[in-house]
Amino acid sequence: MSFEENIRRVTPYTPGEQPVKKVIKLNTNECPYPPSPKVSDALKSMDTDALRLYSEVTCGTLTDALSSYYGVPKNRIFAGVGSDDVLSMCFLTFFAGKDPVLFPDITYSFYDVWASVYRIPYETIPLDDDFNIRPTDYHRRNGGVVIANPNAPTGVILSGELIEDVISHNKDSVVIVDEAYIDFGGESALPLIDRYDNLIVVRTMSKSRALAGMRIGYCFGNEKLIKYLNDVKYSVNSYTMNTPSLIAGAKAIEDDEYFKEITGRIIKTRETFSKSLRELGFTFRDSSANFVFAKPPVPFEALELFERLRERDIFVRHFKKPERISEYLRITIGTDEEMGELINALKEIMK
Amino acid sequence: MSFEENIRRVTPYTPGEQPVKKVIKLNTNECPYPPSPKVSDALKSMDTDALRLYSEVTCGTLTDALSSYYGVPKNRIFAGVGSDDVLSMCFLTFFAGKDPVLFPDITYSFYDVWASVYRIPYETIPLDDDFNIRPTDYHRRNGGVVIANPNAPTGVILSGELIEDVISHNKDSVVIVDEAYIDFGGESALPLIDRYDNLIVVRTMSKSRALAGMRIGYCFGNEKLIKYLNDVKYSVNSYTMNTPSLIAGAKAIEDDEYFKEITGRIIKTRETFSKSLRELGFTFRDSSANFVFAKPPVPFEALELFERLRERDIFVRHFKKPERISEYLRITIGTDEEMGELINALKEIMK
Numbered sequence: 001m002s003f004e005e006n007i008r009r010v011t012p013y014t015p016g017e018q019p020v021k022k023v024i025k026l027n028t029n030e031c032p033y034p035p036s037p038k039v040s041d042a043l044k045s046m047d048t049d050a051l052r053l054y055s056e057v058t059c060g061t062l063t064d065a066l067s068s069y070y071g072v073p074k075n076r077i078f079a080g081v082g083s084d085d086v087l088s089m090c091f092l093t094f095f096a097g098k099d100p101v102l103f104p105d106i107t108y109s110f111y112d113v114w115a116s117v118y119r120i121p122y123e124t125i126p127l128d129d130d131f132n133i134r135p136t137d138y139h140r141r142n143g144g145v146v147i148a149n150p151n152a153p154t155g156v157i158l159s160g161e162l163i164e165d166v167i168s169h170n171k172d173s174v175v176i177v178d179e180a181y182i183d184f185g186g187e188s189a190l191p192l193i194d195r196y197d198n199l200i201v202v203r204t205m206s207k208s209r210a211l212a213g214m215r216i217g218y219c220f221g222n223e224k225l226i227k228y229l230n231d232v233k234y235s236v237n238s239y240t241m242n243t244p245s246l247i248a249g250a251k252a253i254e255d256d257e258y259f260k261e262i263t264g265r266i267i268k269t270r271e272t273f274s275k276s277l278r279e280l281g282f283t284f285r286d287s288s289a290n291f292v293f294a295k296p297p298v299p300f301e302a303l304e305l306f307e308r309l310r311e312r313d314i315f316v317r318h319f320k321k322p323e324r325i326s327e328y329l330r331i332t333i334g335t336d337e338e339m340g341e342l343i344n345a346l347k348e349i350m351k
Numbered sequence: 352m353s354f355e356e357n358i359r360r361v362t363p364y365t366p367g368e369q370p371v372k373k374v375i376k377l378n379t380n381e382c383p384y385p386p387s388p389k390v391s392d393a394l395k396s397m398d399t400d401a402l403r404l405y406s407e408v409t410c411g412t413l414t415d416a417l418s419s420y421y422g423v424p425k426n427r428i429f430a431g432v433g434s435d436d437v438l439s440m441c442f443l444t445f446f447a448g449k450d451p452v453l454f455p456d457i458t459y460s461f462y463d464v465w466a467s468v469y470r471i472p473y474e475t476i477p478l479d480d481d482f483n484i485r486p487t488d489y490h491r492r493n494g495g496v497v498i499a500n501p502n503a504p505t506g507v508i509l510s511g512e513l514i515e516d517v518i519s520h521n522k523d524s525v526v527i528v529d530e531a532y533i534d535f536g537g538e539s540a541l542p543l544i545d546r547y548d549n550l551i552v553v554r555t556m557s558k559s560r561a562l563a564g565m566r567i568g569y570c571f572g573n574e575k576l577i578k579y580l581n582d583v584k585y586s587v588n589s590y591t592m593n594t595p596s597l598i599a600g601a602k603a604i605e606d607d608e609y610f611k612e613i614t615g616r617i618i619k620t621r622e623t624f625s626k627s628l629r630e631l632g633f634t635f636r637d638s639s640a641n642f643v644f645a646k647p648p649v650p651f652e653a654l655e656l657f658e659r660l661r662e663r664d665i666f667v668r669h670f671k672k673p674e675r676i677s678e679y680l681r682i683t684i685g686t687d688e689e690m691g692e693l694i695n696a697l698k699e700i701m702k
Contacts, residue, residue: 002523003445003495003522003523003524003525003549005448006445006446006447006448006450006494006495006524006525007444007445007447007579008443008444008445008447008579008583009579009582010582010583010586011582011586012581012582012583012584012585012586013585013586013589014585015405015408015585015589015590018404018405018407018408025404028405030403030404030405031403032403033403034399034400034402034403035399035400035402035403039399039402040399040400043394043397043399043595044395044397044399046394046395048385048386048390048391048394048395049385049386049391050564051385051386051390051561051562051563051564051565051599052381052382052383052384052385052386052561052562052563052564053369053376053381053563053564054366054369054379054381054557054563054564055563055564055566056369057366057369081432081588081591081593082588082590084587084588084589084590085588085591088587088588092359092468093358093359094354094357094358094359095357096357096358096359097356097357099357113586114586114587116586117443117583117586117587143357144354144357171354172353172354173354173357174354174357198354206405210402210403211402211403212402212403212404212405212406212590213401213402213403213404213405213406213593213594214402214406214593214594214595215406215590215591215592215593228358228359228360230363231360231361231362231363232359232361232363232468233363234363234364234365234366235361235362235363235364235464235465235467235468236435236439236465236468237432237433237435237436237439238364238366238435239366239433239435239563239566240432240436240566241566242432242564242565242566242593242595242596243564243565244394244565244593244595244596245593245595248402
């Protein structure tokens with residue numbers, strides 16, 4: 001016998017590359033614009049002496065700001081270290097049953113990793129050939145449902161009506177709607193938390209609030225679900241969010257004008273870029289996110305383009321698995337200048 | 352059937368109170384002094400625009416600094432969101448077996464909470480009547496061992512020789528030595544990681560580095576154990592530590608002079624305070640931590656003193672369970688002035 005027998009073996013999630021040198025970085029869906037100047041001011045004037053004290057166990061500074069902004073009572077809000085922490089806590093809390101949890105075969109690649117680490121049974125449901133989620137596929141007994149909307153890495157949105165169909169047909173399961181990209185398009189399921197006590201809606205400040213480096217995520221749900229979530233959080237780490245992240249998160253949410261400006265710019269760039277990319281022969285569904293997921297025209301191969309772009313210090317994302325997406329590139333929307341450079345590079349490579 | 356059946360029910364850890372108004376706060380073992388001025392300078396001059404990018408997935412800025420300071424290779428260091436996060440990951444990673452994990456009956460009250468949330472079998476081993484850990488109690492088949500040294504909330508240290516006895520008699524288990532308070536006294540088990548591949552030594556910046564509000568913890572161990580720990584971390588949340596915490600942690604560890612000054616002051620205050628407290632008739636073991644764990648003289652009761660002090664805005668900690676510590680108060684070492692005020696208040700209450 002050896003201690004190795006007691007070790008939890010897992011196949012971890014693979015994050016996108018974080019290049020050290022100056023490059024055009026369109027591979028991890030970060031925001032090309034800096035966070036709100038109000039975030040910067042608040043961090044620079046923070047009382048650093050007070051860091052000797054524990055941060056707020058309730059995350060109250062942040063959940064107060066979220067509560068006012070979204071008009072949702074505080075006891076229906078939970079905050080954590082990025083939406084990954086929030087989702088991980090949700091998997092641990094809500095999926096302790098025996099029936100398989102359901103999510104699409106092509107979706108955020110962390111879902112099956114959390115299921116594996118927490119030993120949660122799961123089953124993936126194939127998207128249709130156009131990368132659509134078919135709600136009726138989720139009309140069956142299960143231990144929970146997880147839908148990213150817009151979906152990642154496809155960027156495809158499911159309508160509010162169809163999302164509600166999934167939620168209403170699964171009243172005996174917790175349904176998680178992961179809205180990491182919702183600020184770039186589509187209808188949020190947030191208003192539905194008043195009508196469905198089995199719904200959790202997850203958000204992040206890493207994309208539309210330009211705060212990936214601060215690690216701030218949150219979710220909304222019925223007060224009973226939020227209470228269970230907090231019980232598990234207080235059983236894992238009482239003080240998950242540090243003081244700077246609480247301050248930065250509150251300031252980011254308060255600066256609605258800046259938020260609208262940068263998300264508006266990203267949406268505009270996405271539309272211009274999508275047009276140019278289609279002119280080069282790429283095919284893809286309209287994106288509702290801050291990235292596009294596109295297939296190059298014959299005879300070009302996604303992996304080869306990925307590598308050729310990389311040689312020119314332009315980083316995009318390529319997934320080898322599952323196989324039916326291996327011919328696609330996921331390209332984050334950067335600034336107009338960055339997307340222009342990418343288009344020029346593609347023109348040269350493909351000529 | 353209902354989704355309630357799939358919910359993980361837990362009894363969470365109860366953190367110490369965080370009073371809002373200005374009080375003498377000696378209840379959560381925070382440092383009475385601010386963090387190093389170098390931490391403050393680094394946070395105030397941080398490039399906030401860069402917060403749009405994800406923080407380092409490897410925590411390299413921080414582990415580089417830890418590696419130089421402790422003279423331990425980087426692949427033997429793991430960092431997380433406070434030592435609670437590090438310990439929680441260790442429980443999840445190393446205690447996936449069927450035999451019970453062993454730890455003392457009186458110790459950090461989060462250990463049994465982690466065991467419960469991750470469904471890890473465990474058994475508590477009683478301390479002796481003087482609150483000593485008896486290493487021979489741990490000479491038996493188990494799924495892991497966890498020892499806080501100095502122990503919490505007793506403040507009692509186990510000698511280096513006896514700690515090594517526990518480690519060397521448990522080569523088939525991972526032994527975690529939680530050294531949250533080691534900077535205030537006692538011999539660290541850190542050098543033993545070169546000789547025992549089953550050892551993990553955990554540290555925090557919340558106490559001796561005055562950074563409770565930044566949430567920074569770390570541990571050392573054989574590179575194989577650290578690799579398993581990272582696999583599980585990358586299966587839970589890739590980017591656990593945000594950019595400000597990596598910067599602050601690195602600066603705090605580099606400022607050794609300041610660290611020695613504040614820990615030296617706390618130790619000096621502890622010795623003076625211990626003398627005064629004994630003069631009032633309190634009995635307790637010498638503390639090797641930044642708190643003392645003391646029993647008031649007959650006819651005074653711990654809970655009553657706790658409440659009377661609270662009325663005077665002096666917060667200390669009282670544990671109702673387990674019963675044999677319900678007659679003790681855990682008092683954090685603050686400044687000389689704060690400890691003087693506490694002694695005066697006790698004199699008045701007890702006269």
